[in-house]
Amino acid sequence: MRKRRVVILGATGSIGVSARKVARDIPDRMEIVGMSAHSSEEKLREAGKEFPGAKLAMSSGPEGVDRLVELATMPEADLVLIAIVGTGGLKPALAAIEAGKDIAVASKEILVMAGEAVMGAAKRKGVKVLPVDSEHNAIFQCLEGRSSTEVRRLILTASGGPFRKWPVASLAGVTPEQALKHPTWNMGAKITVDSATLFNKGLEMIEARWLFDVEMARVEVIVHPQSIVHSMVEFIDSSVLAQLSVTDMCFPIQYAVTWPERVPNSLPPLDFAKLAKLEFEAARVNDFPALNLAREAGETGGTLPAVLNAANEVAVAAFLRKSCAFPAIWQTVEQVMRQHRSIAGAGLDAILAADSWARTRATELLF
Secondary structure, X not given: XXXXXXXXXXXXXXXXXXXXXXXXXXXXXXXXXXXXXXXXXXXXXXXXXXXXXXXXXXXXXXXXXXXXXXXXXXXXXXXEEEOOOOHHHHHHHHHHHHOOOEEEEXXXXXXXXXXXXXXXXXXXXXXXXXXXXXXXHHHHHHHOXXXXXXXXXXXXXXXXXXXXXXXXXXXXXXXXXXXXXXXXXXXXXXXXXXXXXXXXXXXXXXXHHHHOOOOHHHEEEXXXXXXXXXXXXXXXXOOXXXXXXXXXXXXXXXXXXXXXXXXXXOOOOOOHHHHOOOOOEEOOOOOOOHHXXXXXXXXHOOOHHHHHHHHHHHHHHHHHOOOOOOOHHHHHHHHHHHOOOOOOOOOHHHHHHHHHHHHHHHHHHHO
């Protein structure tokens, strides 16, 4: 039985809070040796009292990335959980890999922006990239080390968000308050809006392409309002395996920490009699264009996924400030994508330059 020594980058956010809960639940298997926060210094201090041996760092300020890299490469750590929203986790992730650490990825931007670079570096260094998103963790469990050549489809499930039944004509009047009322998950503001537009699922499609070494054509999305089936894998013999659990991020975090083993915990089991039914329906890709835009970015590759991600971040922030309408989020992303000439096989500098350009262009279009 092995105890993993874990660094949590983003320890005060929703994923970080869940990870700390897991550490309390399975102390014989998980020890937190480092934690970071961006601006919640008081919350980080409180977390530090709970795990007094952990090294703490704030990632705000001009030296913030250097502090994250220092945490991510701590000699005593063997797993780095990256739970930072946005692009701030990319350099620490690559630094952790170069230092021979396994990484657990909860930050979509890392693999969306630089999936080829991250997975290539992990393969070269012989380290694991463990998915923490519930959907990717579900696929990881269903595959259990099987080759991608045996896979016909990776099927990501989506709740559909709060507007899955709304007529398209009503979407222009959506308010931030309405968009932040997710039907099944309790998450941060940005990812909750992404769930409402379906950009969250689009980003997950690109992630899955890199995590599991499949083409975008083999990644699909199905709407599943109950969020109990976290994702499925259809194999070439037409068999489908699915992973089910209650909606609690502690499940995928624990599995990433204890993999390849499973251990008992205090999390609730499923009660199938109470569930009564599980529903599935096609995603409304014409009314919510995020999925098609993400598929295009993933198929094109190069710097285009970074552009999609950056433009979306700017547009979501504008929507939350009530500076633009809800449909302007995907309209802005599409405009920025159309104006970008993707660079194939881009290195980190080109990816970050594309990210910066897209942010500037999206801002110009919105304001």
